Amino acid sequence: MAVDFVAAPGVASQDRFAYFWSQQGEWVEEPNLRRGGESGVQRVMSANGRLLYVKRQTGHLYRSWLHPFGRPTVLRERDAIEGLRQLNVNVPKLVFCGAERDADKQWRALLVTAALDGFTEMENWYAAGGRERYGEALHDRLLEELAVTLTRMHLGRWQHSCLYIKHVFVRVTGEGPDTKVEVALLDLEKSRRRWSAQSAAQHDMQQLRRHSSFTDTDWLKLVYFYENAFGSAIKGLR
Incomplete structure (x- = not known):
């Protein structure tokens, strides 16, 4: 260990x-x-x-x-x-x-x-005006980074099993072209390996949809980035 x-x-x-x-x-x-x-x-x-x-x-x-x-x-x-x-x-x-x-x-x-230094809950980042401060282009990068992070987990056949938006943390550092966007996942107590990446993906992504406040437009963007990174469509996300 x-x-x-x-x-x-x-x-x-x-x-x-x-x-x-x-x-x-x-x-x-x-x-x-x-x-x-x-x-x-x-x-x-x-x-x-x-x-x-x-x-x-x-x-x-x-x-x-x-x-x-x-x-x-x-x-x-x-x-x-x-x-x-x-x-x-x-x-x-x-x-x-x-x-x-x-x-x-x-x-x-x-x-x-x-402690995850500099990270904050994604919902708190929204509430603090992060989206308005950095603009829509960076927000799209944030959604893409979240999608890539979840894809890495699922392609490794790991299922979070409690993927609520409160367990997604973000960190935005730097200014202008040097701005860096990072995503972290917490509360992995129920996580487990699945036999297939598709099973892990379908469970977690549907759960995230139920336990987040994404608008329909933002959710469809996230799904677009996710399926591009994953390499195939996931049933029930649209």
């Missing part, structure tokens, strides 16, 4: 789980009860001043034919983060991930990721 471990100096590798479990910060996602356990996310500052997000879980499991007795969902999210990074998809950088059973044989699990 490739991780970027950030902790206080002198923390041994076998103590990393305990170190991060002991860290406390502001709840950005209050603990919720589901999947037979509890899961929540805190914002924590590392020893070297780096902003981290710590997903903390107790008994929060998913089951599959490979794991019929249950497996912590953060391990599935870790697999997705690593898989999408290999496909050149912007996702949060993995700092630490681990799971262990406590004295009562209940799973405890952690996923620690670095």
Whole structure:
């Protein structure tokens, strides 16, 4: 597992789980009860001043034919983060991930990721006037970058499975001809591999349509860019 471990100096590798479990910060996602356990996310500052997000879980499991007795969902999210990074998809950088059973044989699990510096939720970017500030030509580039990002994921047969617009983040930097547009994806807890790219694409794109506020014109532009990058039409998107 490739991780970027950030902790206080002198923390041994076998103590990393305990170190991060002991860290406390502001709840950005209050603990919720589901999947037979509890899961929540805190914002924590590392020893070297780096902003981290710590997903903390107790008994929060998913089951599959490979794991019929249950497996912590953060391990599935870790697999997705690593898989999408290999496909050149912007996702949060993995700092630490681990799971262990406590004295009562209940799973405890952690996923620690670095903040996506400079990125903001796409809907917040719209609300802050990003489209008006940069103009329609850049907005088209943003839609194309989103389409290419999703295509990379789907052609790798990864399905996000919770592709709501609130999980799409954008970053626009520079001015004039040097303006750079980037897209990142978050909340990969439900992500999984599919047998075909078409299956992953159809599920996620239809889900994004239901859980976004794109106008009909913007949605058709996104679909145009997406199908060009994907290489074929996807049923049910128009």
